[in-house]
Amino acid sequence: MRLIVTTALxxxxxxxxxxLAFAAELGAVxxxxxxxxxxxxxxxxGAEGALxxxxxxxxxxxxxxxxxxHPGTAALRIKNLRSGKPDQMIQAMDLRPGDAVLDCTLGLGADAIVASFVAGPEGRVVGVEKVPVVALVVGYGLRHYSFKEDxxxxxxxxRIQVVAADHLDYLRRVPGESFDVVYFDPFFRTPVRGASQLQPLRLLGEKAPLAAEALREAVRVARRRVVVKVRRDAGEPEYRFQRVVGGRHARVAYGIIEK
Ligand SMILES: C[S@@+](CC[C@H](N)C(=O)[O-])C[C@H]1O[C@@H](n2cnc3c(N)ncnc32)[C@H](O)[C@@H]1O
Structure with a gap:
């Protein structure tokens, strides 16, 4: 997509x-x-998009x-965690304070924020995003968005570190066993109804299914486990998980490979 970079009025x-710095980073005018x-x-x-x-x-x-x-859904999930309600992703990750998490599909950053909250100041969260403009908008938001209410x-x-890269390229560069948990949330082939907050991201984001090679690399990079958000119903690619957790009637679940 041809894009320009400009300022607000x-x-x-x-x-x-x-x-100007973003234009140089994106190779845009x-x-x-x-x-x-x-x-x-x-x-x-002659541009189709404007940053x-x-x-x-x-x-x-x-x-x-x-x-x-916007930290919207993450803020709600963190509020629920604080009031003692479980979060399925955190349970699937078995995440603890001090853990290092590699989120290979950063998107809007909601999952990474929740992971960062649980990992805490002693922990570490790196979010990898393939689409440069998504990495840039979300990376800037994570660094600057003011959320005084919480x-x-x-x-x-x-605390989240954003890397603009294809996760397979990034994983190949990372030493073995360097993150406690490696996480993927690739786009489902058919979007889950009600996930409307993801719509602009769905249009912009990379939709290729998770490559078997990326999953293999993730197993090498993880110290404890690899977690993949999956859909229970048909139509999604099959991976070899040791177990899949999530509400029996929920369409979204988490596939786990433990080391
Ligand atoms: C379903 S969204 C993730 C949503 C995210 N978990 C959240 O909480 O907002 C998938 C994201 O992963 C990105 N993505 C897909 N394939 C990727 C790859 N190979 N490397 C890095 N990012 C990728 C997409 O561009 C998209 O932004």
Whole structure:
């Protein structure tokens, strides 16, 4: 997708400098905003998408949609964890404070934030995302999004390290047994109904199924286990899990390979 990088209206000098840096990172053109509408700027540049840098947030506009960062579902899951309710992903990971987690499919970062909350300040979470603009918007959000209503969520966000890369390439570079848990949440072939908050991500994200080679590498890199979010119903690729956990009637479950 051809894209431009610009600033929000009257965003100031810092936003312009940040936009220039993002343009260089993405290999995209920086277009000064002036007072012009985004559609006009995009049409003039023949672009289908625009990364817009504001004072505190970065969003990506494409096809009449907006992709931006928000800790929404993670904040709710963390609230539930604090009130003693279990979180299926955390249970599947058997995650404990101090653990190191490699999230190979960062997306909006919700799972990574919840993992980071549980792993705590002594732990470590690295999130790998293949689509550069997704890695950039979510990485910026994790570093800068202000979430004063829940300082624990904000602190969990800040601790996540984002890597813009294909997870197979990244896994191949990582030494064996360097993360306690390696996690994958690839797109399901058919989206789960009600998962509408993922829609712009579904359009932008990499949809290729999880490669067997990536799973093999993940087993090498994990100290304790590899966890993959899967759909129970038909149509999804089969992997060799030792067990699959999750509510018997829930469509989403977690496949586990323990070492
Ligand atoms: C279903 S979403 C993950 C959602 C995420 N767990 C969350 O909580 O927001 C899948 C994400 O993984 C990314 N992805 C898919 N294949 C990848 C790969 N080979 N390497 C890195 N990221 C990949 C997609 O671009 C997409 O952003």
């Amino acid at each position: 009257a965003a100031g000098r810092e936003a312009k400098e940040q936009a 920086f277009v000064p905003r002036g007072r012009l509408g985004l559609e006009i700027l995009m049409a003039a540049a 817009v840098v504001g004072r505190q947030r970065v969003s990506f506009l494409f096809g009449g949609r907006e992709f931006s960062f 300082p624990d969520v904000e602190a969990a966000m800040r």
